[in-house]
Amino acid sequence: MAEVKRVERPLSPHLQIYxxxxxxxxxxxxxxxxxxLIVGTVLAVxxxxxxxxxxxxxxxANAVATSWFGDLVFTVSAWALWxxxxxxxxxxxxxxxxxxxxxxAEKLGWGVIFGSLGLTLLTILIV
Amino acid sequence: xxxxxxxxxxxxKGASRTGTQHHWHMTVSAVALAFxxxxxxxxxxxxxxxxxxxxxxxxxxxxxxxLTGLVLVVGMRHFAMGAQMMIEDYARGTARKMLVxxxxxxxxxxxxxxxxxxxxxxx
Numbered sequence: 339m340a341e342v343k344r345v346e347r348p349l350s351p352h353l354q355i356y357x358x359x360x361x362x363x364x365x366x367x368x369x370x371x372x373x374x375l376i377v378g379t380v381l382a383v384x385x386x387x388x389x390x391x392x393x394x395x396x397x398x399a400n401a402v403a404t405s406w407f408g409d410l411v412f413t414v415s416a417w418a419l420w421x422x423x424x425x426x427x428x429x430x431x432x433x434x435x436x437x438x439x440x441x442x443a444e445k446l447g448w449g450v451i452f453g454s455l456g457l458t459l460l461t462i463l464i465v
Numbered sequence: 466x467x468x469x470x471x472x473x474x475x476x477x478k479g480a481s482r483t484g485t486q487h488h489w490h491m492t493v494s495a496v497a498l499a500f501x502x503x504x505x506x507x508x509x510x511x512x513x514x515x516x517x518x519x520x521x522x523x524x525x526x527x528x529x530x531x532l533t534g535l536v537l538v539v540g541m542r543h544f545a546m547g548a549q550m551m552i553e554d555y556a557r558g559t560a561r562k563m564l565v566x567x568x569x570x571x572x573x574x575x576x577x578x579x580x581x582x583x584x585x586x587x588x
Contacts, residue, residue, distance in 0.1 A: 372544070372547050375544070382509065386533075386579060387581065389520045390586045394515045403513065404513070428497075429495070463511065465513075
């Protein structure tokens with residue numbers, strides 16, 4: 339019969355063991371920014387729906403959307419959007435089998451970080 | 466020699482057998498959003514902060530309305546599938562199922578609310 343005794347299997351090295359690397363951080367940030375964008379989306383759709391419904395509803399939603407809280411949410415969302423945008427383009431490049439060597443991947447990583455900050459600044463200036 | 470593409474060889478593999486299609490849907494919606502988002506961010510940013518009449522006038526025009534509708538439908542589909550991917554990485558069992566259903570439902574509610582608002586403003 340099969341041995342039922344549990345074998346103590348070695349665990350693979352986990353997050354705490356690995357040195358923080360640019361490539362892993364930029365990858366994790368892609369997921370955080372993508373999923374975090376739901377916060378700004380909910381606020382934006384509430385604001386749009388309030389505009390459609392009545393002046394009273396709009397007054398409340400617009401007060402929140404243009405308050406310091408709304409400014410914070412939309413400014414962080416703008417960065418998250420641009421970050422996720424550039425990281426997504428990088429993902430398409432990786433999917434095509436290009437830029438996967440470490441020097442190029444790290445260059446693309448810095449490109450995503452500084453590119454997203456630059457585009458956020460540009461968005462704030464233009465909008 | 467078998468005349469199969471790389472995608473055909475990958476289809477139907479893995480536990481769910483739908484990973485290849487999932488990845489392809491994410492790629493398609495990502496490319497669509499790559500064109501939609503830069504334009505939409507300026508349309509939305511321009512409308513935000515305006516009085517009610519200005520907001521209604523902006524979204525009553527065809528281009529901002531259709532663009533916003535596309536961003537909502539494609540973007541929320543992209544979100545729902547991406548959120549599902551994240552949930553499946555970190556949650557197990559019933560919690561995973563409930564979270565995936567919640568993410569799908571939330572995206573559907575957001576799309577429905579947004580489209581209702583656009584239609585009401587347009588009419």
